[in-house]
Amino acid sequence: MKTLVIVAHPNLEQSKVNRTWMNRLQQEENVTVHNLYAHYPTFEIDVEKEQELLLEHDRIVLQFPFYWYSSPALLKQWQDLVLTYGWAYGSEGTKLRGKEFVLAISTGGPEAAYQAGGYNHFSISELTKPFQATANLTGMRFLPTFTVQGVRFLTDEQVRESAEELVRHLKNNY
Numbered sequence: 001m002k003t004l005v006i007v008a009h010p011n012l013e014q015s016k017v018n019r020t021w022m023n024r025l026q027q028e029e030n031v032t033v034h035n036l037y038a039h040y041p042t043f044e045i046d047v048e049k050e051q052e053l054l055l056e057h058d059r060i061v062l063q064f065p066f067y068w069y070s071s072p073a074l075l076k077q078w079q080d081l082v083l084t085y086g087w088a089y090g091s092e093g094t095k096l097r098g099k100e101f102v103l104a105i106s107t108g109g110p111e112a113a114y115q116a117g118g119y120n121h122f123s124i125s126e127l128t129k130p131f132q133a134t135a136n137l138t139g140m141r142f143l144p145t146f147t148v149q150g151v152r153f154l155t156d157e158q159v160r161e162s163a164e165e166l167v168r169h170l171k172n173n174y
Contacts, residue, residue, distance in 0.1 A: 006034050
């Protein structure tokens with residue numbers, strides 16, 4: 001199983017969690033780590049190159065901090081440009097069909113904030129429904145989301161352990 005991890009963090013140098021995850025995943029065999037902000041600082045995405053990357057892998061992982069109940073802007077731009085009609089969806093758009101799709105998300109707020117009655121009123125599962133719909137539309141199998149919440153309060157050891165948990169999560173054969 002070849003895994004593509006698309007990292008989308010606009011300030012990766014300042015992110016203890018997402019940077020640690022990325023660095024740890026780069027050590028894994030059959031895992032390609034693709035840092036969108038490093039490749040496209042001006043948001044000018046090479047659609048063909050991105051589509052080729054997707055075709056070369058069996059499992060697609062979107063790794064990002066949860067910003068305003070969604071992904072950072074460049075990942076949304078990537079989705080808009082790369083997942084095109086006739087390629088990713090539509091009667092002729094079958095290129096992603098059968099691939100696995102996973103989210104790896106970090107939140108600044110604690111888990112209690114992301115539930116009915118919590119500060120944000122909705123769970124992560126509810127707030128990521130658009131990603132699940134994307135998987136459905138493109139024929140990918142949506143796998144359980146990996147989420148680490150309250151990252152602002154984690155110790156260095158907890159951050160390192162979360163990276164190991166992410167590796168185990170992605171190696172899981174669902």
